[in-house]
Amino acid sequence: MSKRIKVLKTYKIFIDGKFPRTESGRYMQLKKDNKPIANVCLSSRKDIKNAVLSARNAFESWSSKSAYNRSQILYRIAEMMEGNKNQFIEELILQGLDSNKAILEIDQSIDRIIYFAGWPDKINPIFGSVNPVASSHFNFTILEPMGVVGVIAPEENSLLGLISSIIPVILSGNTCVTIVSEKLPLCAISLAEVISNSDVPNGVVNIITGNKDELAPHLAQHMDVNALGINVDNKELKNQMFFQASNNLKRVVDVSKYNIEDSNFESPYIVKKFMEAKTTWHPIEKDFTSTNNY
Amino acid sequence: MSSKIKSLKYNGKWDFSPSIESIENLSIQKEYQLFINGQFQQPLAKKYFPSINPSNEQQLSRIAKAESEDVDMAVKSARAAFNGQWGDISAKERAKYIYRIARLVQEKSKELAIVETLDGGKPIRESRDIDIPLAAAHFFYYAGWADKLEYAFPNRFPKPLGVVGQIIPWNFPLMMAAWKIAPALATGNTVVLKPAESTSITALLLAEIIKEAELPPGVVNIISGDGSTGNLIVNHPDVNKIAFTGSTQVGKSIMQSISGTNKRSTMELGGKAANIIFEDAPLDQAVEGVINGIYFNQGHVCCAGSRLFIQESVYDVVLRKLKDRMQSLVVGNPLDKNTDIGAVNSKQQLATIQKYIDVGVKEGADIFQLNCELPKSGYWCPPTLFTNVSQSHSIAKEEIFGPVLAVQTFRTTQEVINKANNTPYGLSAGVWTDKGSKAFNLASKLKAGVIWANTYNKFDPTSPFGGYKESGHGREGGLHGLSPYLNLE
């Protein structure tokens, strides 16, 4: 009986609900203890372009879904992740974590998704308002998603950091293009697999692996991206992104300010950062028996 | 001219064949026990009462009757759980338990819907499409609040109240259980819940789900029984809050019972909602809303639009449309997927409805009833409407809780606002007009806890529900549904 040969996994990127290879054909080899462990796509700006296109197309229907529906889909991601726990643990260990830390990280990640899954239908009751204007108008403010958000996930902390960069962004109806950790990308692809099993519509989450310095500027400069959520340690790259983002006045959120490992990260305020406020006025008739205010 | 034109006929040429939901795989137990401290157990006095299927008067099962010692045991378990496991676990983990309940309800939705229909008489289409999904949604919604309470009340660190006693009605049995249990658990309380006497089974199936979800014992206790069981819960000294949905009359007596104690309360009581059609309303859609508002669920709805106000200029047209629309309503076997109006929940309720119909005729209103064949056994009432009703008629003042609509007219906005508000109730109201500013004017003036503009009978876990005046106090649903279960001092 000969030894069974393992089927090696091909790591592709995740765009529009599908798993293409980078259209540049390039790859980067990940090593552990000097042994190759995976070949990961070295994506190009064309992949960024395609991902943004897909995210834009997905925005209308994702943001029109009821908050309840989005909550359920996010909860399903958690369900699917719980079922695939072992895959994530293996990859975290492969990427250098010890097994206790790996288990902690996946548990924290799943619980964090569940935490945020409860927010979509509660943001507006808390942060929206009915405004008692002085004239006879019904005036209300609601928070709405912004559109396509470019996300740079943290370099270390490849799973919890990744979840924390993506979930608060999409829960309100935004879609995203995520450039993941360059050195630790394996969990990102597994996450993509979980997401594609979770009723998340195509294009809501797009995951790109590759060289951060090369790819980030394309996202930062893209005129059809409405906001950026970046977790970047390199000060130069960060400043460059802020600078480039001003070409169409993207809202830029510096997520690195928050401590991802801390449970205080779990709050609605990070969600609110990726939302816009819209105020609407509508007259309220008054009968001519009621007193005039002016 | 129009009086010479023959009314359209809707039946007799192409009628629906029976389309009965299969109950082959269903098994209803011969007997249901009390759910106390995580276990199903017999009532100490071993008393049971029958649960009848109102569509054929046959017995479905025997239900345990909780008496004084059972109630005491339930409250003690709830207290122990509150002081112990439920109090100890983090809010995050509490949330996960409630999410489990939501998912299990979704998984078992078909079975729950069928049992709800058999036990209560409501059409399978309603239980399947409205009751059960909304119940699951309520659990799902409040699960999300459990670990987020610090955001709900500025400058407050909310604490749970302790043990809450909950008494629910028979018109939306499982949905009402969800409306009560979900926010109570999310806020960290423990529960003793009594389902309505005539519709206990789905609550006890929910108990099975709660057990399957592995909730710590005592967190939720479901004890079936009759009015006396309810009284025992209300008067138990170790219950911190009473949540009651039911008639105004019983609500008043509960408030009397707890006066002078520290018990908190929410009351969701009766209503006599005004549904108002202006001449500029989209009339066909308004008529649909009116039909939905009074005949849906056999009129057993506290927020039913039981008083219709039609602006005089469109009176004839609206009435004609109403009567035509009624012709397409199907009254019959609740298990038939085409049934719109199922069985009246009980013999007593049918007697009450019939009494009001007789009173309506006696007081001089004109009656119109759908002429349809009714099954030989069971409790049935065809959709009914009264015209030439005046504000002082009993049928315009008192809650009938059946498929009976009282129609009045009005000329001006001010007039209808006065008439609509002229009632001790204040649960809900409906406004139909094409003009947004008029809708908001009415909304600002009508004294009711829920205003439906250009729609009716819409419910959502995020939308607060509750009444003004004698329709009760407190709100269920939304952020507002949290404070009744919290200590915010």
Place this chain on the structure above:
Amino acid sequence: MILDLKTKVDKLGIEDRVTRITKRSLKSEAKLQGLKMILSMIDLTTLEGMDTNKSVEQLCYKATHLHQEFPDLPNVAAVCVYPNMVKTASNFLKDSKVKVASVATAFPSGNSSLEVKIQETKEAIFNGAEEIDMVISRGKFHSGEYNYVFDEIATIKETCGDKARLKVILETGELGDYDHVRLASEISIKAGADFIKTSTGKIKPAATLPITLVMLEAIKDHYYNTGKMVGMKPAGGISNSKLALQYLIMVKETLGNLWLDKHWFRFGASSLANDVLMQILKQKTGGYQSNNYFSKD
């Protein structure tokens, strides 16, 4: 005549009503009866640039020989073709009860002069058309020239005389919203339409349940105002029996028994007939059917 947006239509309300209708469950006898009715109401349609005499004749053959095994099935109501194919169809169908319907008035766009439209109508009728499916001038409608739209319909109706029934196509997919569909319906009805029809089938969206309901409501109000009946025809996009049955239930619950008749309700469809046959066969035999057993003409 003052024609303006008087009747309000609430979109969400219409869609709620439609949702309720789609939950109706048809089984056994009721379903079979419905399927047979649908069959009798189909206007079998071919409106392609590449229609030939032979392809039209084939369609006419299908119209009169639906399925060998079930001679008790009704024929379709009509065959619908372009004006230059009317003679071919008419000759083929002269001994049958299947009617010949012709589109006219510069179908599908309607962008020609009134003279051309009148002429086309006359020719079609001369060649044997018993029904005329005309299109309204959507451009004029959107410009607010409602009286023009009205007059045009009235003129074509006059041209038809008592020789042909007039169906007026609103092209609802181009009208914008339900209020405008209602207005176009009222204009057409008042101008003399025998039928109001949703679409040419050349653009999407074609017929939908909510739009059909809006039109049925207009017809119902007209009936109660005048005592006169007007027919209705949804066209395009109705390719399966389940959907067609939902339309029929909608007719039943809105207009009642009188309209459950091919004289007052039609389906503009081509592949629907095969699906109805398959469903009828399933009802009779109990098994699901395959496309291969029904001729595709």
